[in-house]
Amino acid sequence: MSTVQHNAAQERPELQKAAQEFVDAGFAGVQLRVRDERGEWVGSAGVHELGGSAKPSTEGQFWIGSTTKTFVATLVLHLVAEGAITLDTPVADHLTGFGLDGRITVRMLLQHTSGVHNCTGELDPDGTFVPGLPSVGKPWVDNRFHSYRPEELVRFALSEPARFEPGADQSYSNTNYTLAVLLIEQVAGRPYAEEMRRRILQPLGLHGTVVPGDSPDIPGPHAHGYYRYQDGEEWKVVDVSRQNLSLLVGAGDMISTTRDLQVFFAALLGGRLLPAPLLDEMRKPHGMLGYGLGLFVQDLGPEGGTIVHHNGGAPGGYGALMISSFDGTRTLTAGLTTGDTDSDPAQEFPKALDRLLTTVFRTPHPA
DSSP, X not given: OOTTTSOOGGGSXXXXXXXXXXXXXXXXXXXXXXXXXXXXXXXXXXXXXXXXOOOOOTTOBEEOGGGHHHHHHHHHHHHHHTTSOOTTXXXXXXXXXXXXXXXXXXXXXXXXOSOOOOTTEEEOTTSOEEEOSSOSHHHHHHHXXXXXXXXXXXXXXXXXXXXXSTTSSOOOXXXXXXXXXXXXXXXXXXXXXXXHIIIIIHHXXXXXXXXXXXXXXXXXOBOOOEXXXXXXXXXXXXXXXXXOGGGGTTTTOOEEOHHHHHHHHHHHHXXXXXXXXXXXXXXXXXXXXXXXXXXXXXXXXXXXOEEEEOXXXXXXXXXXXXXXXXXXXXXXXXXXXXXXXXXXXXXXXXXXXXXXXXXXXXXXOOO
C-alpha cells in the first residue's frame, strides 16, 4: 500500500482530531484505523501508559470485550452453513446437561431473545443495576484473576429467573454467547479457541487476535488500561492490563488489533466468510436493540446510510470499536484505554463516538 494511502496523521487532520476528542473526554489513549475510498489511515492520541509521554502504538493489542460476539456468531453460522445445525435448532438438543428451556433456539442465542439471565448482572425495570458474578467496582478488581469454567457461568445464570419467555422479547445477555461457545464445542467436537483459529483467524491471517482462555496476559505490545473504583470512602486507580476474562467466555474474552478487526469485518461483510443468505440474516436488525445475529444495525440518516457494528468493553481498562458501512467498504476500528480521571468515560463516550461517526460515515469523502 502506498504512503499516500497509508498515511501520516497530518494528511487526515479531521481523523486525528476525532481521535483526540476521546482523550479529551477522559480516555488515556486511543488508536484508530479508518479504511475508505481514500485508502487507509492510522493514528493515535493520548498515552501508552499513565505518567509517560509516548502515544499508544497503532499496532498494539487490546482486550476487545463484546466485539468478541461477532466472531462467535460467525463461528456458529459456519456450522449452520455446513448443515451441522440450523438457526431454529433447539439448543437443548445439543446441550443436554443444563435443563435449558427446549424452546430456546440457536437464533435466539445470537440475537439475545432467549430470555436467559445475564450472568454479569441485569438492569431492573427501574434502571437499577443488579450485580451478578463480580464484573464492576471493587468486587471485580479483587476478583479479576479468578478462573471460571463456561459451565459455571451458565449454571449461575440459569439459577436466576428467566427475563421472559423464549422469543417473546429481547435483552442483551452475555450468557447467550457463553452458551454459543458450548454449542460450538459440542457440535464441532473441538475447543472454541481451536475452532476460532481454524475457521477464521488462520485463513484471514489474523496473527494479532487471540482467544486467551484463562490467561490474564495480552501477549504482544499493548497500551496500559486503568480502572478507577471506590474502596470505602477512597477512590483508587489500578492498572488492569492483566485480567482474566474467562468471566466472559464467548461474550467478551478475545484480544485483537485494529488491523485484525478491520480485516475480519471487511471479509465478513464482503461475503468471504459466510454464504449470502446467512450474511443477510446476520445483518437483519431485530427488536428494540436493532440487533441481528452478533451485529447491531443502525441507520445514520440520509447522510450516513446504514452502518453495522459491534463495539465492546472489557470489565475494566479497555474498549474496542468495530464499525462499517453495510457492505464493508468503509470501516472504522479502534482500541481505547481508560485512565485516571474524575469524568465518567461512559457518559462522555457517546458524544465522542457520534462525532467520530459523523467524520467517517456522514461526511462525503472525495475519491
